[in-house]
Amino acid sequence: MNVNELVSQLLEKAESVLPPGELVPYIGNLFQFNKNRQFEKRIKANEEKLIKIFKSISEVEYDFFVEKIGTLAIQKIILDEQDDKAEYFVLGFENCVNKNLKDEDRIINYFDVISDLRMIDIKRLIFLYEYLEGKEPENVFGSDISSHTRYVDQKLDRMNLIIKPTFEGMESDTVIDQVTITTFALEILDFIGYVYEQ
Structure with a gap:
C-alpha cells in the first residue's frame, strides 16, 4: 500500500469531523473545496516524510500507529488554519512511531496543544x-x-x-x-x- 492509499483511508476516517455539507450546501461545499486544496498542498509538502513514517511502521504496530495516531494527525492537518503547522503534526506523528509512544491520552493532548498554538x-x-x-x-x-x-x-x-x-x-x-x-x-x-x- 502506498502513502496515497493510506492517506485516502485516513482521510475517509478524518472527514467524519468536518462540518456536514448537507446542512448548508453552499458553505459546506466551499469549505470542503478549500480544505481539500489545503490538504493536498500540505500533504505534498510532507509526502516524503509521511512515506518514510508509514514504511517504518511494523505490521504488529499498524493498528495503533496508522489507525489511531495517523488518523489523528491527518485530522489535525486537514482542520488547522495554518499551512506551516502541518509539519509539526507530521513530526509529532513521526516521534510517536520512532519513540514507540503509546500513551494515547498524552498524544491527543500534545496534538491539541499544537492545534491551539499559532x-x-x-x-x-x-x-x-x-x-x-x-x-x-x-x-x-x-x-x-x-x-x-x-x-x-x-x-x-x-x-x-x-x-x-x-x-x-x-x-x-x-x-x-x-x-x-x-x-x-x-x-x-x-x-x-x-x-x-x-
Whole structure:
C-alpha cells in the first residue's frame, strides 16, 4: 500500500469531523473545496516524510500507529488554519512511531496543544527557550515588547508553557530573563522534533 492509499483511508476516517455539507450546501461545499486544496498542498509538502513514517511502521504496530495516531494527525492537518503547522503534526506523528509512544491520552493532548498554538506562538516559545539557554535565537518580535508580544506571552502562560514573573501581585511585562519554561513546554518542543538537552 502506498502513502496515497493510506492517506485516502485516513482521510475517509478524518472527514467524519468536518462540518456536514448537507446542512448548508453552499458553505459546506466551499469549505470542503478549500480544505481539500489545503490538504493536498500540505500533504505534498510532507509526502516524503509521511512515506518514510508509514514504511517504518511494523505490521504488529499498524493498528495503533496508522489507525489511531495517523488518523489523528491527518485530522489535525486537514482542520488547522495554518499551512506551516502541518509539519509539526507530521513530526509529532513521526516521534510517536520512532519513540514507540503509546500513551494515547498524552498524544491527543500534545496534538491539541499544537492545534491551539499559532505559528507565532510556537516561534515565541522556541525563542524564549533558546534565549534562556544562552543561545542567540532569531528574534522575530523586535526589541520592543509590543501589545502583540504581550498577548502571545500571556497565551503561553495561560497554556502552562511558560511562567511569567509577577511583582507585588501584579503581572509584569515580559522580562524574558525572569520567564520560566515549563516541563510541559519541553515535552511539546520534544514532541514536535525540536531537539533540546535535558
